[in-house]
Amino acid sequence: MSTAFCFDLDGTLTARELLPAIAAETGLVAEIEALTMATINGVLPFESSFRLRCRLLADVPISRVHAIVSGLPLFQDIIAFIQARPQSCYVITGNLDAWVSGLLARIGVPFFASQAATDGDRLLGVTSVLDKGAAVQRVRADHARIVAVGDGVGDMAMFENADLRIAYAGLHPPVPMLVASADMVCTSQVALVRALEALP
């Protein structure tokens, strides 16, 4: 049976949330942080919050965002797990392809992301926000079993379409809603990789 491992990106592979890191360039740190936390905690719907945050960060040149994203700390044990299984790991992120494609290409993992319109080094706007559930269904076409790993409300759609759900507390505790629908909860990358490697 082939298994696909679907990972969230922000706070699951990166040990820092992306948008607050980009916000450090703009003088809008507190505003983006507040919106990010409100989204993580399910106070604001992901899509409207994400569009708003992207609007606030649109003035940062895309090349600068790539540099920032490249410098983010990563959960290296999980990255190593992914790189050892290039045929069966996927990143499913609500973040923008224009911002995260460089990082994910370097990791060498196929991904599904939200789409943005760009003009050279400028971000024009979000054109579509990823439906994580639909992304998992596309992965399922090639795999018999789906293992989903995430930490936020945005990962619920991924969980609803997965066979095994792991809530991961890497950067912050997973939201209670996600924990309540999880099969397993891991509070460190060591635990997560052990759990993934032990699967039949």
Next chain:
Amino acid sequence: MMRFVISAAGVGSRLGMDMPKCLLPIGEARLIDYQLAVLPPGSDVRIVVGFREQEVMAHVAQRWPDVTFVRNPAYASTSNTHSLYLASQNIAGPYAAIDGDLIIGQEGFDRFIERCRTSTTSIVGVVPRGTEEAVGAVVADGSVVAFARPGTPEQADCVFEWCGIAYVSGVELSSNRRFVFEELSRHLPLPAFEIPCLEIDTPQDLRRAVEEIRLGRMRLPALP
């Protein structure tokens, strides 16, 4: 790497304390801390949680971040066999199963682990029979050849009882059996291994355990 599953989802109603049994204050910490301390460092450890899972996870994660929690949302209507089943479904290969209500002696447990490392079969943990309520283990030539239910003449004749610890190898659990020993009984005979441990089911058990620890007859493992 050794793998362990601790079943700690239950309510522990016979103890009459409004808390998960695994969070019972013992020594300088909680029962679950001493269970985790007895395991070899670097092991793959799963704790099955249910009753007040958030409290259990929050407590354990502080000191033991590398533990994985397995959720049993149906803890109130299922037995610890179901908890073990849930964990075992996501583990390829053998593991040691441990009831979440045991205080375990370090030295005896270390010997058990050494035995597990070279074993190709399951191993049944036993202790000298203490009460009539326990599940008896009929041991012959170092192997458990039968289990004896509480209240039966066979149980009264047993020298040993099933202690709630087993090395599970080549045994596929089903979720519909009530007790782990019933699952193991289908694979007998299996090697028996004596592991010093105390089960905490009732307030009397707890008082006895505290006394055994005070007298130095049960030595708690060192906490990290």
